[in-house]
Amino acid sequence: MISRQKGCLLVLIFTVAGVVYRCWDLDSYYYFQSYIFGISQVKNVSGTDVSDPATPDTKAGIMFVESTDNVEPTPLMVCSVESAARLNPDKPVYYFMKGFSGNLSQYPQPEYRGIPLLSSMKNVVILPLNPTGLFEDTPLKGWYQKVNPEKERYWIHVFADGCRLALLWRYGGIYLDTDIISLRSMPFDNFTCPEHIGTVSNGAMGFHHKHHPFLWNCMEDFVAHYIGDLWGQQGPRLITRVLKKWCNMDNPGAFIGKECNGISLWITKRFYPIPYPAWERYYAHWKKEDIEQAFSATYGAHVWNYMNSGKKKKVVAGSGSLIEYFFQLHCPNSYKNLIQS
Secondary structure, eight states, rough: HHHHHHHHHHHHHHHHHHHHHHHHHHHHHHHHHHHHHSSSSSSSSSBBBOOOTTOOOOOEEEEEEOOOOSOOHHHHHHHHHHHHHOOOTTSOOEEEEETTOGGGGGGGTTTSSHHHHTTTTTTTTEEEHHHHEEEEEEHHHHHHHHHGGGGGGGHHHHHHHHHHHHHHHHHHHEEOTTTTEEOOOOOOOOEEEEEEEEEEEEEEEEESSSSSSHHHHHHHHHTTTTTTTTTTTTTTHHHHHHHHHHHHOSSSSGGEEEEEEEEEEOOGGGGGGGOOOGGGGSSSBOOHHHHHHHTTOOSSSEEEEETTTTOOOOOTTTBBBBBHHHHHOOOHHHHIIIIIO
């Protein structure tokens, strides 16, 4: 009788072990997300909440957001994430994708190229973007519950504007647009950056401590002055409005290169060395000495991909263009696998 009980116990142990082993790949990934990023809305394969209420504080890092359901990022998007990870090896780089399921095994090569490439980098973490959980307990919650994306003229951009504010407020770190190619390591700081003398952009922002009140003010302004049909109303216009109040000033240009109430207003060349009307210069041929001079103070080059939506210029191998030079130097894996191949 005892031997039969032992035999049954062994069968049970091996059965449970087999189930745990088969589930490990997916669920361990969700636990990993929950642990390193403190995500409260992570679900396992069965839909059960697997987050740990005692998760440690998020390790601040560099964040990127894909606000569409696209799960095959463009070469430029992949380059932006890769370059940030290469030039900031001491920082985690988080790529939030709205369409990403959370299971890396669903995006194998060769059907998918970008996700496998980025997930192979040791400091890159690809995460699902869950707006319901992200906006919870923020001023954006009510707005998101009421807004109708089908009636919004600039929904993808407005949605991304809201996500970056909530992410920075909730976790701290640095936010970068997916068309910013990193050129050098970035320090953690509370910073914004003007794209020109009168407008402070939201394409690159940093707040090294979570729950910064400036970001809460931005989310409140986002809702209070929401105009979905006005380009930039929830983006650069918003940051400029709130910063003026934060610093009690009328002209942001007067504070460029200075600190105002704990927030640095970095010089334009940090991220916008080429203004958006001249965006095609990224696809022109440059001399090396001109590149070194023009980008000597640049952390990340914003290539204004929205301006390229009509002409659809691409990075061409062997063209000698400025953007090809950046690909070769700062995101060689993207260049090799997505441009040369």
